[in-house]
Amino acid sequence: xxxxxxxxxxxxxxxxxxxxxxxxxxxxxxxxxxxxxxxxxxxxxxxxxxxxxxxxxxxxxxxxxxxxxxxxxxxxxxxxxxxxxxxxxxxxxxxxxxxxxxxxxxxxxxxxxxxxxxxxxxxxxxxxxxxxxxxxxxxxxxxxxxxxxxxxxxxxxxxxxxxxxxxxxxxxxxxxxxxxxxxxxxxxxxxxxxxxxxxxxxxxxxxxxxxxxxxxxxxxxxxxxxxxxxxxxxxxxxxxxxxxxxxxxxxxxxxxxxxxxxxxxxxxxxxxxxxxxxxxxxxxxxxxxxxxxxxxxxxxxxxxxxxxxxxxxxxxx
Numbered sequence: 001x002x003x004x005x006x007x008x009x010x011x012x013x014x015x016x017x018x019x020x021x022x023x024x025x026x027x028x029x030x031x032x033x034x035x036x037x038x039x040x041x042x043x044x045x046x047x048x049x050x051x052x053x054x055x056x057x058x059x060x061x062x063x064x065x066x067x068x069x070x071x072x073x074x075x076x077x078x079x080x081x082x083x084x085x086x087x088x089x090x091x092x093x094x095x096x097x098x099x100x101x102x103x104x105x106x107x108x109x110x111x112x113x114x115x116x117x118x119x120x121x122x123x124x125x126x127x128x129x130x131x132x133x134x135x136x137x138x139x140x141x142x143x144x145x146x147x148x149x150x151x152x153x154x155x156x157x158x159x160x161x162x163x164x165x166x167x168x169x170x171x172x173x174x175x176x177x178x179x180x181x182x183x184x185x186x187x188x189x190x191x192x193x194x195x196x197x198x199x200x201x202x203x204x205x206x207x208x209x210x211x212x213x214x215x216x217x218x219x220x221x222x223x224x225x226x227x228x229x230x231x232x233x234x235x236x237x238x239x240x241x242x243x244x245x246x247x248x249x250x251x252x253x254x255x256x257x258x259x260x261x262x263x264x265x266x267x268x269x270x271x272x273x274x275x276x277x278x279x280x281x282x283x284x285x286x287x288x289x290x291x292x293x294x295x296x297x298x299x300x301x302x303x304x305x306x307x308x309x310x311x312x313x314x315x316x317x
Contacts, residue, residue: 003066003080004161006169007185014181015155018140019124021176028124028140031057035121037190038090038113048107051078051190054090061088065100072231074184075169117147117193121154127162131171134164138176145189147197154192156185184238208251209239211262226270233263237289244293253293260290 010018022028035055039045045052051066063085070077081097090113095101121143130136139158144151157176159169187195192202214232216225240256243249264286271279 002069002077004077004166004169005075006159006161006173007074007076007188008157008173008177008182009185010155010157011181012155014177015140015142017181018157018176022124022126022138022140025128026124026126028126028138031121031123031125033057033121033123033143034118035189036118037116037193039116040108040111040113043116043194044107044111045104046190046194048103050104050107051188052090052092052104052113053190054085054088056088061085063090063094065092065095065097065104067100067103068188071188072235074186076188117145117190117197119143119145119154119189119193121189128172130164130168132165132168134168135162136160136164136168136172137162138172145193145196145202147193150196150200152192152196152202154189156189157182183241186238186242203246207249208243208255209236210255211236211258222270222273226266226274229266229270230263233259233266237263237286240293257290257293260286260293264290 033055035053037051037053039052049068051064051068053064055062055064061084062082064080064082066078066080068076068078079097079100081095081100083094083096085091085094092101092104092108092113095104121141124140126138128136128138137158137160139156139160141154141156141158143154145154157173159172161169187202196202212232212235214228216228220228236259237256240252240259243252244256264283267276267279267283267286270276271283276282
């Protein structure tokens with residue numbers, strides 16, 4: 001069945017504040033999760049866009065297979081099949097969805113599966129009604145991702161759409177994170193684990209990113225065209241914010257400034273036609289970021305400006 005999630009990485013202080021907020025709204029259900037991700041020696045499943053894991057939740061073990069169909073700026077859409085298995089041993093033959101089972105078998109053939117990485121997570125879960133009659137599962141995660149001797153912390157907010165329109169996820173995110181302290185998760189936990197296993201770090205590889213085609217085609221209607229353009233502009237902004245945070249390449253600020261100019265222009269062009277309610281605020285934010293990137297080529301000072309913007313005005317009353 002399809003799974004749609006919006007994910008954010010969190011500052012430690014924001015994680016604590018969100019936990020207190022969920023306690024007031026809930027109480028949330030508490031889960032202690034141990035997940036182990038399996039693949040062939042040459043990671044054929046990962047190369048095919050497939051994730052296969054065993055997860056222990058309390059005394060029960062669940063095998064889950066996911067095939068990612070969309071991933072952009074924290075939004076992840078995947079086909080998922082899960083089944084409970086006794087003992088914690090991986091068993092592709094037990095995948096309940098025939099199509100996914102056949103796909104996994106096709107990829108791995110007769111090759112043996114091995115653990116690649118694991119996560120140990122303390123999760124607080126609360127299901128709430130949201131805008132447009134939607135139902136959203138809020139999961140607040142704290143723990144670590146580990147591969148061999150290497151380990152890194154995990155602090156995430158996951159919003160999973162159980163029913164209703166996709167826009168409800170973004171509206172709820174805005175309500176939960178009104179002033180910053182969070183970034184879209186560009187990598188899933190398994191993505192981070194594979195990187196950790198390969199490089200000893202789960203940081204997203206790559207440097208500054210230039211503009212790419214938005215994927216417009218003749219005859220595309222206004223709504224899908226706007227979504228494609230906004231998605232490409234947003235991806236360029238996110239990639240270059242990440243490049244500025246972790247890198248030393250002076251091209252990062254330049255590409256970030258260009259990306260924000262593209263985003264502001266797209267908001268100007270499409271915002272009026274689509275009557276976007278927040279277009280003025282979004283355009284102002286894009287221009288603020290562009291001014292910072294264009295005027296401040298000293299990377300430590302630019303990082304400080306970005307951190308200030310992320311954390312200012314954060315309250316969860």
